[in-house]
Amino acid sequence: MSEDTFAFRLKVLLEHKKLSLQQVADAVGISRPAVHKWTRGGEIDYSNLRRLAAFLDVNWVWLRYGDEAVRDLGLAGTTELPMTDLRRRYTAEIMSNEARMKHAQEAAGIVTWEWNLVTDELIYSSNCEKLYGREIHSNEEFWEILHPEDSIWLNADALKDMVASKAPRVWDFRIILPDGEIRWIESRVATLLDDASRPVRVVGTTIDISARKEAESALLRRLQLLNDAARIAGVGAWRWLRAQDELIVSDEWCRLFGVDPAKAPRHYIELSQHIHPDDRAAREAAVNDALARRADYRVLYRASLPDDTWRLVVEQGHARVAPHGEDVWLTALCRAAQPADMQAGAQPAQDGAA
The missing domain is CATH 3.30.450.20 (PAS domain)
Known part of the structure; x- marks a missing residue:
């Protein structure tokens, strides 16, 4: 379960305040099974939401929709989700999953990257240098290592066309390492959109396919x-x-x-x-x-x-x-x-x- 959900915030608050499902049910005026459904991701109507938020002494917008909704509405004040055993277990699980994913990613030689179209910031995973022979911080630095024959078709214009089409792409291209070695790369690229269907980020995964190309x-x-x-x-x-x-x-x-x-x-x-x-x-x-x-x-x-x-x-x-x-x-x-x-x-x- 994500931390940014109504059910998760409710369960953390109940644990922090040491409240039982029955106590919440009595305070709000509903059945215990109904409260249990809320903690499992069930929907809650507006009147019950307001009574529940008042009983827990939290902002009802934050309780139902989270921090981002509070910021978007320009509401004053912030609500800090308390650190409970549930949150500690959840945080530990996230860290463990991220560690396993990072290990698997590096073992497989997969490099991930993200290009923020708003800030023009380009971020590569930590194993970028192992694949490319150098760290990459901008598209300009990437163009520098691209094989001249492939730079004819893979360039800034190709990126613009890909973003404009909003369609995923798979590109096979060559790079030149600092020692002159030529390496074949496969890059899978996708454009991410905001709620208004505007491109905001480009994400991709790249992997060395030199052995496959040689075969x-x-x-x-x-x-x-x-x-x-x-x-x-x-x-x-x-x-x-x-x-x-x-x-x-x-x-x-x-x-x-x-x-x-x-x-x-x-x-x-x-x-x-x-x-x-x-x-x-x-x-x-x-x-x-x-x-x-x-x-x-x-x-x-x-x-x-x-x-x-x-x-x-x-x-x-x-x-x-x-x-x-x-x-x-x-x-x-x-x-x-x-x-x-x-x-x-x-x-x-x-x-x-x-």
Whole structure:
């Protein structure tokens, strides 16, 4: 429960004045369960609120709405909430939670920050220097460590646009540490509004994602290598996850069959559209046999090209149980057939296909 609630203030006052729920009920003229509901966050009507505040000898506005309401109304005097065991336990719990949160935040390498749009004050959490290599006290100091290529799009104008849109953003950018090391950062940013929906603060969390970016870059390099090798070898590939009917085809498969990669087939049945009608049945029989036996297959057929010509293709595939369940993966390689393929054990899917 927050300290800034009617229920909390009431419970502290009852403890401080050593009042029972029944004593309050008798003084206000209501039932004991009704008072108990107030201490649990229940609503209180105006007449009972005034009688309760008079009995407790406190300002009724403060009792119901707290210090901020008193200040907003310009009322004289302040009410100090007494320090009771309840408040001590609550304060200790807050401090403990904050300590745990700070420890978890620092262990995870998460930096939090807040930019006050009214005062232009920028405050970072205490672990800022560990992430950025220096303390940051203003947006100008942040721009100084931003990678030049990223400062083209992440700048004061980008911040203004984000605040004006009032929409949260996620930014990936690079910073340069004092020793010249480049570090990738992910920042999640949100704009906080006042009661009139005016932007008053920008808050954010940032974390080092250099390891993730390096892994993504390494994966991309490996994929580029495989794509280059497949193109040089003239070998296309596809994989079908049968239960989900999820089909993935390579760029080289698209080139071999004359298909725009942006319009590549996404379902297994679409593959047959790129095979000569006279060859589909025999090829499908070979595939079904491999699926039934969890085995290999090899077949020749004519690929129908967009210009109404065809190309003789050899397709070699393997069916196996998927590593994450009982489903079946079917993986195949396709390439333009060579004369030697006719003597390699695969026959045309249909007589006369060669």
